[in-house]
Amino acid sequence: MMKYSTSPTPNYPRSTSPLPAPANYQPTTASAAVKRYKYLRRLFKFNQMDFEFAAWQMVxxxxxPQKVFRNFNYRKHTKSQFARDDPAFLVLLSVFLFLSSVCFALKLGLTWSQLSLFVLFVVFVDFIGAGILVSTIFWYVSNRYLRRESSPDVEWGYAFDVHINAFFPPLSLLHCFQILLFSNLLVHSGFLSCFVSNSFWLASIVYYLYISFLGYSNLPMLQNTRIFLLPLPLLFLAYLGTLAAGWNLSHMLMDFYHYRVL
Incomplete structure (x- = not known):
């Protein structure tokens, strides 16, 4: 008669994923350093990246966005980690950011030297630097205040994945869709320009907070993840305040970009 293993299972809530764990599933034993090494090693092996799937995730x-995080659950079942092991999404997002930043700089009328400096600032400071900082803060808060007792830690790589997922819609709205209206509408003063501009910003921040909430609520070891949605009422009040004061956030961003590359 065939004997079945009776090894104990980890003592934390089951994932909400409808996908069953395969028979050969084992909890991950690889350290964060090993995962990081494998991820970075694949960063320059473009033939091993699934860019088609990364593009599907962007859409x-x-x-x-809920469908994107279902795939993270599937990866946990099959590869014993929530974080991406394929850097295709990061590479595709970096290329998209580079091209959109070039278009943005040309729209601002920057010189070629200013354009180069602008792109370096956007990619290495606004994206990579700020992304590492925000991911680390969310990773710390999640493990320190939201993690259930006796549950495994949240992977830092997963926190970074949540950030770049949440970063893509604001990037598209502020660097692509908004710039299409810049010459005809947003460059002018007046209430309509302020309303459209600040509405883009409101939608961008709401997207970021909502996708961050989805990402962390997807983890079975966390609780009270609704705190990521708590800023929304204050955000809406701030939005109304900018309209009442006539503060055009896009104009302020353009002035900041010009100041930074001078």
Missing amino acids: YLFVS
């Missing part, structure tokens, strides 16, 4: 981050 669904706009229309149905």
Whole structure:
């Protein structure tokens, strides 16, 4: 008669994923350093990256972000980690950011030297630097205040994945869609320009907070993840305040960019 293993299972709530764990599933034993090494090693092996799937994720981050995080659950079942092991999304996002920043700089009328400096600032400071900082803060808060007792830690790589997922819709709205209206509408003063501009910013921040909430609520070891949505009422009040004061956030951003590359 066949004997079945009776090894104990980890003592934390089951994932909400409808996908069953395969028979050969084992909890991850690889350290964070090993995972990071494997991830960085694949960063320059473009033939091993699934860019088609990364593009699919970008589309669904706009229309149905819940589907993107279902794939993270599937990866946990099959590869014993929530974080991406394929850097295709990061590479594709970096290329998209580079191209959108070049278009943005040309729209601002920057010189070629200013354009180069602008792109370096956007990629290495606004994206990579700020991304590492924000991911580390969310990772610390999640493990320190939201993690259930006796549950495994949240992976830092997963926190970074949540950040870049949440970063893509604001990037598209502020660097692409908004710039299409810049010459005809946003460059002018007046209430309509302020309303459209600040509405873009409101939608961008709401997207970021909502996708961050989805990402952390997807983890079975966390609780009270609704705190990521708590800033929304204050955000809406701030939005109304900018309209009442006539503060055009896009104009302020343009002035900041010009000041930074001078």
